[in-house]
Every structure is written in C-alpha cells, then in structure tokens.
Amino acid sequence: MDDTTIPPRKPLSEAAKRALAEAEARRAAIDAAQKDRPKEINGRNGPEPVRYGDWEVGGIATDF
Template identity: 65%
Template sequence: MSDDRKDLPPAALRALAEAEERRKKDKAEAKDLPKELGGRDGPDPARYGDWEKKGIAIDF
C-alpha cells in the first residue's frame, strides 16, 4: 500500500479496492468482445455530439 493511502479511512480503502476489481473485470470482458470494423476514431460521438463521418450523418 502506498504512503498516500495510509491516512484514508477503511471505507475509502474498500471503495478503492472494489473499483480496481471492477476495472480488472471490465478489461477482461472487453477482450471477449469482437473487434469493431469501420468504427469511429477519436472521441465517443455520444459524449461529444459528433454524429457525422466525412460529412455524412451516421447513426449506430
């Protein structure tokens, strides 16, 4: 455990451990998904509102 985490309350340490487990699980599940072909490059369009590709409106 790093020095900066020594001062955290037990609930915070537990939350950090749970978050790390979720990240590991998500990463393992992502490996099982097929690779997307012809998908968007760059930021997620749902998050940034960019719904066009080369001037053509796209949907998913």
C-alpha cells in the same frame, strides 16, 4: 525551504480502502469484458460519440 516537498498524507479509513478496492475490481472487470469483444470492422475512429453526446461526420457536429 523547498516548494516541491509533499506534505504527509492522512491514513485512509477502512471505508476508503474498500471503495478503492471495489473501484479497481470494477475497472479490471470492464477491461476484461472489452478484451473479449470482437474487433469492430469499418467502425469510427476516436472517442465513442455516444459517450460525449456529439456525433461528428465530415466536420459537422450534431447534438442529440
């Protein structure tokens, strides 16, 4: 028997299908909104610090 075989999945319920469709629509709306924003000049590189709760400048991290 091959260990890499994937077992068959259960069919999704209608509620799960609606939830997946809503999530995809939400992601598409966010992507469209981000494309419309102007490019930031002299901004920080890397992940948004507010999202992760840490600010790091010159190797020193500050938690709020």
